[in-house]
Amino acid sequence: xxxxxxxxxxxxxxxxxxxxxxxxNINRINTDQQNTSPKLTLGVFIQAENKISKTVGFVSGxxxxxxxxxYNVIDSLVQDRLFxxxxxxxxxxxxxxxxxxxxxxxxxxxxxxxxxxxxxxxKRSEVYSEGVFRNTxxxxxxxxxxxxxxxxxxxxxRWARRSSPAIQVQTNNTSGFQLGISYLIWNSKIKY
Numbered sequence: 618x619x620x621x622x623x624x625x626x627x628x629x630x631x632x633x634x635x636x637x638x639x640x641x642n643i644n645r646i647n648t649d650q651q652n653t654s655p656k657l658t659l660g661v662f663i664q665a666e667n668k669i670s671k672t673v674g675f676v677s678g679x680x681x682x683x684x685x686x687x688y689n690v691i692d693s694l695v696q697d698r699l700f701x702x703x704x705x706x707x708x709x710x711x712x713x714x715x716x717x718x719x720x721x722x723x724x725x726x727x728x729x730x731x732x733x734x735x736x737x738x739x740k741r742s743e744v745y746s747e748g749v750f751r752n753t754x755x756x757x758x759x760x761x762x763x764x765x766x767x768x769x770x771x772x773x774x775r776w777a778r779r780s781s782p783a784i785q786v787q788t789n790n791t792s793g794f795q796l797g798i799s800y801l802i803w804n805s806k807i808k809y
Contacts, residue, residue, distance in 0.1 A: 633804035636666040638769070642797030646684045646775070649790040656685040656696070664799070666709065674709040676719060684791055692736060697787070699730040699750060705757065719759040725777050726752050745787075753777035753789050767801040 640662055647655035664678030680703040687696040707721020730745045755777030763769045776792035 631807050632668050632671045633807055634668055635805040636668075636801055637663070637803045638666070638799040638801045639663045640769075640797050640799030642680075642682075642795045644682055644684065644793065644795050646682075646791050646793030646795075647686050648788050649792065650688070650788055653686045653688045655793060656687060658683040658685050660795070660797075662703075662797075662799075664705070668709075668711075672711045674711070676707045676709050676721070677705060679704060682725075682795075684793075690734075694735050696733045696735075697730065698733070700728040702726040702728055707757070707759070715763045717761045717763075719757070719761070719773075721757055721759075723755045723757055723775060723777065724752070725755060749785065749787050751779055751789055753779040753791075755791075769799050769801075770797070771799070772796050 642660045644658045644660050645655050660682040662680035664676055666674050666676045668674035682701050682703050684699040704724045705721050707719040709719045711717045727750045730750050733742045757773050757775035759771050759773035761769050761771035773795050779789040781789050
């Protein structure tokens with residue numbers, strides 16, 4: 618009808634209002650302390666997107682994001698292993714058909730954490746007591762690129778902040794990078 622009569626919605630104006638996509642990411646997140654070194658970890662997520670127009674939408678979901686870093690204490694190596702669930706809420710800007718930018722906030726729910734002390738062949742693991750690490754609030758900025766139709770790769774920088782007691786060595790402040798890939802598994806009917 619569009620080609621024959623030049624009437625109807627323009628093909629470029631088609632977009633799906635709701636979309637759901639799971640994915641995996643590689644995290645390299647560190648603390649704000651000078652003596653820590655970040656380690657790579659693997660996270661997973663599921664996100665939902667609501668587009669209010671062809672170029673603007675909102676995203677939210679649930680992310681499982683482990684954080685791991687190491688530091689030296691006297692002559693021993695200590696590695697912190699922290700596990701968070703993140704609830705992101707962001708605004709997604711879609712300047713082109715394949716690229717997007719997300720600016721948003723993260724609520725990081727601390728699940729549990731442990732530390733491993735190693736010196737030579739000796740290794741000991743302990744769980745952190747309650748109250749050392751807490752839920753945090755932060756933000757993120759992400760750039761994504763779609764390929765092969767339903768796949769998207771992305772990179773982001775994220776950070777989280779919360780004040781910790783002055784006498785506490787551990788900190789709730791983290792920041793770092795994530796690289797990931799997602800796959801569109803469902804979208805709603807096309808809107809004009």
